[in-house]
Amino acid sequence: xxxxxxxxxxxxxxxxxxxxxxxxxxxxxxxxxxxxxxxxxxxxxxxxxxxxxxxxxxxxxxxxxxxxxxxxxxxxxxxxxxxxxxxxxxxxxxxxxxxxxxxxxxxxxxxxxxxxxxxxxxxxxxxxxxxxxxxxxxxxxxxxxxxxxxxxxxxxxxxxxxxxxxxxxxxxxxxxxxxxxxxxxxxxxxxxxxxxxxxxxxxxxxxxxxxxxxxxxxxxxxxxxxxxxxxxxxxxxxxxxxxxxxxxxxxxxxxxxxxxxxxxxxxxxxxxxxxxxxxxxxxxxxxxxxxxxxxxxxxxxxxxxxxxxxxxxxxxxxxxxxxxxxxxxxxxxxxxxxxxxxxxxxxxxxxxxx
Ligand code: SF4
Numbered sequence: 119x120x121x122x123x124x125x126x127x128x129x130x131x132x133x134x135x136x137x138x139x140x141x142x143x144x145x146x147x148x149x150x151x152x153x154x155x156x157x158x159x160x161x162x163x164x165x166x167x168x169x170x171x172x173x174x175x176x177x178x179x180x181x182x183x184x185x186x187x188x189x190x191x192x193x194x195x196x197x198x199x200x201x202x203x204x205x206x207x208x209x210x211x212x213x214x215x216x217x218x219x220x221x222x223x224x225x226x227x228x229x230x231x232x233x234x235x236x237x238x239x240x241x242x243x244x245x246x247x248x249x250x251x252x253x254x255x256x257x258x259x260x261x262x263x264x265x266x267x268x269x270x271x272x273x274x275x276x277x278x279x280x281x282x283x284x285x286x287x288x289x290x291x292x293x294x295x296x297x298x299x300x301x302x303x304x305x306x307x308x309x310x311x312x313x314x315x316x317x318x319x320x321x322x323x324x325x326x327x328x329x330x331x332x333x334x335x336x337x338x339x340x341x342x343x344x345x346x347x348x349x350x351x352x353x354x355x356x357x358x359x360x361x362x363x364x365x366x367x368x369x370x371x372x373x374x375x376x377x378x379x380x381x382x383x384x385x386x387x388x389x390x391x392x393x394x395x396x397x398x399x400x401x402x403x404x405x406x407x408x409x410x411x412x413x414x415x416x417x418x419x420x421x422x423x424x425x426x427x428x429x430x431x432x433x434x435x436x437x438x439x440x441x442x443x444x445x446x447x448x449x450x451x452x453x454x455x456x457x458x459x460x461x462x463x464x465x466x467x468x469x470x471x472x
Contacts, residue, residue: 125150125390136339139387144379151386151417155398159419162470163456164397165447166463168217168250168423169210173198173236177223178259181300182369183289183331187223197225203236204243211244214444217423217463220251221286224259230271233260234278241279248281248463250324254312255287258304268312276319282463283316285324285359291344292337299331299370310348317354322464325355325395329384330363330376338384342391349394356465357397357420360384362404378409382416389417397465407442411454420461421451 121135121142131139139147174197177187188195198206207218218240222233233256237249257271266274275283289299291306304312313323327341342358349355362381365372389398400418402410403425410421425441448471451458458471 122146122150126153128154128393130393131391133336133339133343136343136387136391137336139390140335140383144383147383147386147390148416151389152415154389155414155417155419158396161455161457162419162459163414163451164420164459164461164465165451166217166423166461167214167444168219168425168463169206169213169215170219170221170425170441171198171203171206171210172221172223173203174222174225174228176225176227178226178263179224179255179300179303181289181303183299183328183363185364185366185368197228200232200236200239204239207240207244207247211247215247216468217248217250219284220249221253221284222256224256224263226263230260230264230266230274234274237275237278237280249279250282250284250463251275251280253284253286254309255304257312258287258308268308268315272312272315272319276321282321282356283313283323285326285355285357288326288341289328290333290337291341292333295333295337306344310344313354314348314352317352322354322356324357324359324399326359326361327388328361328363330381331365331370331372339387339391342388346392346394349392353394355395357399358388358392358395359399359401359422360388361401364404378412381405381409382413385413385418386416402442407450411450414451414454414456421447 121138124131175186175188176195176197237251240249252275257268260266260271261268287304288309290296293306296306316323325345327338329338345355345358362376365375385398385400397420398418399420399422400410400413401422405413424444424447448458459467460469461467
């Protein structure tokens with residue numbers, strides 16, 4: 119079959135060929151993706167010791183799929199003070215966290231300084247910790263809310279100590295689906311523009327795709343290929359993270375959940391199509407840990423991290439609220455036949471667990 123030959127020769131696939139990959143049987147697709155994964159990383163599976171911090175759930179936007187945000191009338195709203203954020207950071211670092219992954223809702227009340235001041239204070243107190251913070255959606259929100267250009271917000275982030283950007287806010291790039299999902303939020307082109315600008319500052323970022331809601335397979339392939347195009351220009355994405363949509367407590371009301379087969383196919387197809395993004399991450403908080411472990415055989419080489427505490431996916435039904443213990447994480451990866459490798463946020467290897 120011509121498609122399989124092209125993959126074996128490591129030739130680039132088109133949109134139509136990407137869509138056709140979904141018609142292959144799961145195991146053929148898995149084998150093809152695994153070959154590429156093993157060529158790049160052998161049996162190594164990467165993870166980091168990190169702490170997710172979500173400093174506020176007060177949000178000016180209204181994405182239909184979101185179970186995390188609170189409107190100003192919601193009694194469950196919260197906004198952390200800088201002292202509270204510092205306390206969480208301090209205890210996480212004492213427990214071994216090397217990365218703080220800080221993502222907030224779009225809080226219109228506290229000003230740009232509330233965001234940047236938190237990063238600066240963490241940086242002053244903990245010079246070595248990696249701060250991964252501010253999705254492109256947050257950058258766009260601050261720019262709109264406070265009349266700053268993207269360049270000004272990104273420069274402020276660098277000055278305040280942000281090391282890399284997470285990949286959130288990408289959702290699905292198709293304009294029609296996006297209009298339905300999250301009208302008013304950062305557009306697809308703006309999301310890509312912000313990451314491009316970040317990369318030209320010599321900084322790295324992740325890219326995500328939220329799938330399993332109302333998008334088509336063609337929309338997923340289009341999303342992946344738009345990322346591949348930008349990566350050709352900048353080389354700044356270090357990982358691609360397909361995020362499985364969680365269906366509880368939101369306004370999208372999708373009744374069925376994706377099959378495991380569809381999720382695994384999407385991981386495998388991502389590995390095959392993204393010849394220029396090094397890592398494919400199975401973020402266990404959205405796929406479940408069991409499926410993430412299996413995804414290692416379908417092209418994924420990274421399982422994110424121990425997380426410690428997670429608020430966004432667990433609000434929508436995921437069982438990730440309390441993170442994962444390091445020993446359990448390592449044993450599960452080993453039991454699945456892979457070699458756990460603790461990495462830093464830029465994929466330098468810190469410890470191999472033989
Ligand atoms: S996804 Fe983010 S921007 Fe959208 S409503 Fe939720 S917190 Fe707000």
